[in-house]
Structures are given as C-alpha cells and as structure tokens.
Amino acid sequence: MIDRLIKKIEETQAPIVVGLDPRLNLIPKHIKEEAYEIHGKTPKAAGEIFYRFNKEIIDTIYDLVPAIKPQVAMYEQYGPEGMEAYIKTIDYAKEKGLIVIGDIKRSDIASTAEAYSQGHIGRVEIEEESYTVFNQDAITLNPYLGVDSIEPYIQNCKTYDKGLFILVKTSNPNSGEFQDLDVGGEKLYERVGRSVNQWGAQLIGKKGYSQVGAVVGATHPEQAADLRKLMPRSYFLVPGYGAQGATAEDLKGYFNQDGLGAIINSSRGIIAAYRNEKYQKQFTEKEFALSSREAVIDMKKDLQRIR
Numbered sequence: 150m151i152d153r154l155i156k157k158i159e160e161t162q163a164p165i166v167v168g169l170d171p172r173l174n175l176i177p178k179h180i181k182e183e184a185y186e187i188h189g190k191t192p193k194a195a196g197e198i199f200y201r202f203n204k205e206i207i208d209t210i211y212d213l214v215p216a217i218k219p220q221v222a223m224y225e226q227y228g229p230e231g232m233e234a235y236i237k238t239i240d241y242a243k244e245k246g247l248i249v250i251g252d253i254k255r256s257d258i259a260s261t262a263e264a265y266s267q268g269h270i271g272r273v274e275i276e277e278e279s280y281t282v283f284n285q286d287a288i289t290l291n292p293y294l295g296v297d298s299i300e301p302y303i304q305n306c307k308t309y310d311k312g313l314f315i316l317v318k319t320s321n322p323n324s325g326e327f328q329d330l331d332v333g334g335e336k337l338y339e340r341v342g343r344s345v346n347q348w349g350a351q352l353i354g355k356k357g358y359s360q361v362g363a364v365v366g367a368t369h370p371e372q373a374a375d376l377r378k379l380m381p382r383s384y385f386l387v388p389g390y391g392a393q394g395a396t397a398e399d400l401k402g403y404f405n406q407d408g409l410g411a412i413i414n415s416s417r418g419i420i421a422a423y424r425n426e427k428y429q430k431q432f433t434e435k436e437f438a439l440s441s442r443e444a445v446i447d448m449k450k451d452l453q454r455i456r
C-alpha cells in the first residue's frame with residue numbers, strides 16, 4: 150500500500166487526502182430535495198444523498214489527488230443505509246484509481262481485533278466462501294490496548310498489501326490530556342511513536358517507508374518535528390489543516406528531507422468549499438464539486454510553498 154500511495158503522491162505532486170465526511174447540513178439543497186422526494190426524510194435518503202455527493206466530488210478531484218479518507222462515523226450514524234453509502238463510496242473511489250484510507254479508529258482485544266481486521270482490510274470467510282467487505286487500502290487504529298490488539302491487522306497488511314495509520318498525536322484541543330503525560334522521562338505520544346516505528350519495521354516498502362504509519366495532527370507542529378525524528382520511516386497521516394486551523398507553515402516539520410513522509414488531510418475545507426465566499430464568486434451551489442476542485446488546487450499550491 151505504502152509504495153502505491155507514494156507513487157500516486159509523486160504522480161499528482163499532491164501529498165493530499167480528501168476527507169469525505171458528509172454531513173446533511175453541508176450538502177447542497179438540490180441533492181437533498183431530490184432524495185427526500187423519492188425516499189422521504191429517512192436514513193435511506195441520507196445514504197443516497199451521501200453517495201451522490203461523494204461521487205460528484207470524486208469525479209471532479211480524482212485526477213488531482215492520490216487518496217480519499219471517508220470518516221466512518223458520518224455513515225454509521227444512519228445504520229445500514231449509511232454503511233451502504235460508505236461501501237459504495239470506497240468501491241467507486243477505487244474504480245477511479247484512488248487509494249482509500251478508512252478512518253475507522255478501531256481498538257479491541259486481539260480476538261475481536263481479528264474480526265475488525267478481516268472485515269476492514271482482509272477477507273471474511275463464510276464456510277468455504279470468502280469475501281472482501283470493506284475494500285479499504287488502509288485504516289486508522291487506536292493503540293491504547295497495546296501490541297496484541299494491533300498484531301491481527303499487521304498480519305493482514307502483509308497478506309493483502311494494506312496499511313495502517315495508528316493514532317500517535319491527535320489534532321484535537323485536549324489531545325495532551327493523556328498523550329502528553331510524562332511516562333518515565335518521555336511523553337506518552339513519544340512512547341507510542343517509538344512502538345509504532347518498531348511495529349512497522351517488519352513492513353518497509355521499496356521506497357523506505359513502512360506500511361504502518363501514524364496519525365499526527367497538523368495542530369501540533371512541535372510534537373510532530375519531535376516524532377519525525379523518532380519515526381523516520383513512518384508515513385504521517387495529518388488531519389487538522391484548514392477547518393481546524395492549521396496552515397501550510399505549520400506543516401514543514403512533518404515531511405522528511407526527501408519531500409515525502411506526510412499526507413495532509415482536509416475534509417470540510419474541501420467538501421464544503423462551495424460555502425466559502427472565495428469560491429462562491431466563481432461557482433453556484435449546484436457546481437459544488439467545482440468549488441471542491443478549486444479548493445484542492447489551492448491546497449496543492451499552498452503545500453508546494455513548504456515542501
């Protein structure tokens with residue numbers, strides 16, 4: 150996965166992942182009205198709305214970026230209809246050649262992690278048949294339960310060429326509450342970073358990076374520079390740019406000298422760009438996807454300044 154991701158980053162010259170986090174209040178009226186007319190104001194309509202919205206965005210940005218990151222919470226809240234939209238979004242993005250990072254943040258004891266791993270990055274078996282359910286290339290995980298909770302995923306990374314991004318230093322304002330605690334002379338996030346680096350050492354790709362990467366929030370540049378040194382071969386998945394306030398200037402220390410090592414996420418900043426005055430001057434609400442395209446182009450230019 151990591152070599153495929155790096156190849157696409159090099160081809161597009163865009164270390165960008167577009168977060169597909171649809172919310173009904175961020176979706177253009179015409180899409181909602183058409184779905185409500187057919188399905189009523191139901192979870193079925195929500196699923197249809199999300200898929201149509203995502204598809205139009207994917208169609209408009211797939212040539213510019215290497216990857217998308219659907220956030221499972223947005224879909225899961227609507228039950229099976231929401232999850233159907235999640236799966237359809239993944240499959241469509243893959244058809245368009247995009248790498249898909251499922252933001253699922255799972256964590257559980259090994260025997261349960263095994264089931265998550267099979268469903269999300271492996272294959273599930275039903276008697277003598279086996280199926281791919283969620284065809285993601287990589288997923289996000291929470292490391293709180295320790296290495297035995299991560300091992301079932303590492304096995305599937307080897308078998309199926311998949312990737313992991315493990316929470317190391319998250320972007321939220323209270324991330325320091327536990328992650329910055331001193332644990333024997335270092336911060337907890339540093340301790341986790343060392344472990345992630347070690348877990349990934351067995352999965353280094355041709356380009357020198359591991360299939361096991363880290364989530365490092367764009368809102369903590371000092372900690373990121375520290376982690377960059379501790380975990381030179383881990384790819385960083387970096388949320389927090391745009392809507393959460395981080396800027397390109399904050400991101401310099403997330404990349405290695407080779408210009409690689411980080412992929413920056415923007416979700417609301419791209420999918421809701423049509424509500425931004427800057428793009429409203431060029432495009433109508435019905436042309437929301439063109440606003441998203443323009444926002445990706447602007448983000449790419451912004452990141453080029455610091456790489």
Ligand SMILES: O=c1ccn([C@@H]2O[C@H](COP(=O)(O)O)[C@@H](O)[C@H]2O)c(=O)[nH]1
Pocket residue numbers: 168170220252318319320321364365366388389390391392393414415416417418
């Ligand atoms: O530390 C983290 C880990 C994950 N996220 C996720 O990234 C996106 C950010 O969305 P924006 O709209 O660009 O703020 C969202 O899916 C989060 O769940 C994060 O923000 N921070």
